């Protein structure tokens with residue numbers, strides 16, 4: 001607290017001393033001006049240098065250092081009179097009243113304008129070291145904003161077209177108040193029909209030019225936004241599909257779809273439209289200031305004094321606005337998630353009679369969003385302007401009385417002033433909106449930049465693959481439950497040309513071995529080798545062609561049977577498809593269908609029986625001629641005949657490594673090795689006979705499964 005008070009008093013002392021020093025120099029300059037033998041401009045520039053040095057020295061002496069904002073204020077404040085008078089000299093070749101402007105009002109005007117300029121710079125122009133700082137820390141809003149602009153590169157031509165139209169529209173718009181004032185002057189003083197008509201014509205021309213160009217600008221920009229949004233969606237979708245399965249299990253679907261549909265649109269729209277508004281307002285503001293200067297520079301400076309106050313207050317609100325925007329986005333995603341969850345589990349909702357509860361849950365989410373949006377609206381409606389209109393009118397009247405301006409000039413000035421105040425507020429407000437759009441961009445970039453935990457950058461594509469697979473001391477836990485080990489110190493070899501069967505109680509990690517072989521997840525420790533090379537060093541496409549999996553619940557896509565069997569293969573002839581279907585015992589049933597291989601399977605394979613789906617999935621695996629074929633509990637949904645035929649087919653693949661997960665033990669007695677999993681490890685390993693001879697867990701399992709029950713005279717084989 002004491003430290004804070006000392007800092008504040010040091011700042012106040014620095015401010016007071018600087019004001020005293022500056023005012024003294026300012027009045028001294030006026031005094032010198034009346035007696036000076038030097039040129040007017042030389043004296044002004046020398047004086048600017050002196051004021052700059054004196055103010056810098058005072059600040060350094062008391063505060064110890066100069067922050068960038070102070071440097072800009074001091075520079076602008078010291079140089080402003082010299083720049084202004086040099087400019088006037090050069091443009092109009094007229095000398096301003098030397099010395100007469102040396103009063104406290106012109107000093108105040110200069111101070112206000114310098115502060116306004118420095119604050120405007122502070123708010124709009126990013127510091128040079130921001131990019132580096134942004135990289136080191138989080139992705140900062142401004143850095144993100146520049147990144148979005150860079151992503152707009154393919155649309156730069158369209159943006160340029162939009163910019164040309166925008167400049168044209170602003171240029172035309174700017175002259176309308178000017179000619180309004182002129183018309184009033186012509187009507188009020190000496191009425192000249194020609195002048196009146198030409199002023200009216202010009203006014204009409206500028207109005208037409210302004211509306212046509214504004215329309216073209218809007219169309220071009222919307223075109224650019226649409227093209228950008230499409231590109232971003234595709235890019236984000238591509239990045240999402242590369243993520244590991246764990247990402248989808250730990251990230252809510254509603255959140256992903258919201259990023260893809262809402263945030264990409266928001267990012268494209270808001271950034272481009274904000275830049276459009278920013279440029280339009282900026283160009284218009286500059287043009288208006290120039291025109292207002294030509295009408296009355298004194299009134300212009302007075303006007304500009306409104307800027308810093310409005311800017312400062314607006315900045316505080318921007319921070320709050322950005323926080324609320326992020327909260328709104330999260331809350332919307334949460335509501336979408338509830339809908340998703342309920343729709344996908346509608347059976348459970350209905351049978352537990354929780355419709356009302358779910359509707360309330362959705363209502364709560366929507367109310368949260370509503371409340372946040374209301375707060376956001378209040379924040380947006382904040383108007384940080386300070387009214388200087390009264391003071392301006394007072395001075396305007398004085399200037400008209402002293403003949404420094406006409407009534408028409410004052411009308412034009414007031415029209416500009418009301419627009420300019422709005423523009424300056426827009427310039428400060430637009431940053432709040434830009435930060436909002438950047439909030440959406442940050443979320444999109446978060447996914448775009450995310451490196452999948454299971455990398456797919458392997459390049460190995462050997463011509464020959466024997467298909468030897470080795471799990472070596474593998475430890476694995478699912479990302480959703482990182483503390484629950486599913487595989488522990490798991491070692492297993494799958495030999496080429498052999499059939500290995502994985503058996504064990506449900507939940508022992510058999511399917512997890514398959515998922516690791518498919519590289520859906522990455523083991524935390526240990527290695528999985530294929531032909532002595534780590535799985536991750538293989539090319540992603542190559543690996544998935546060489547290792548094919550048929551799972552318990554095969555996924556088919558709507559389309560024909562032919563499309564489903566050839567799924568993911570660029571070139572695949574009908575002969576190859578039929579050959580694979582024969583091996584999968586699917587050919588006969590396909591040929592019985594009216595359209596044969598062109599028959600539609602329906603959404604998710606809904607037109608086929610469970611057994612039919614399984615056979616198509618097996619044909620899809622076999623058509624790839626994989627080196628490693630994995631069947632994860634597929635026979636459970638097959639009829640007896642198909643089951644027998646498929647097992648015969650499997651036995652006829654001497655060059656393939658086959659891994660079968662089975663619950664029906666009699667299906668795997670012919671396997672070259674049977675591996676019994678228990679407690680996340682390999683418990684027993686050997687042929688059926690060897691394991692039976694051991695009389696261990698497998699033996700027990702077999703006997704349990706084949707426990708005969710005398711039930712209506714039938715013998716049941718129990719599945720484990």
Ligand SMILES: Nc1ncnc2c1ncn2[C@@H]1O[C@H](COP(=O)(O)OP(=O)(O)OP(=O)(O)O)[C@@H](O)[C@H]1O
Pocket residue numbers: 249478479480481486504505506507508509510511512513
């Ligand atoms: N995606 C997942 N996220 C989190 N835990 C999972 C996931 N998949 C499986 N598990 C858990 O991992 C353990 C092993 O499951 P796994 O499916 O590999 O066993 P399994 O032996 O193949 O069982 P089943 O014969 O019933 O298919 C189980 O406790 C299961 O609940």
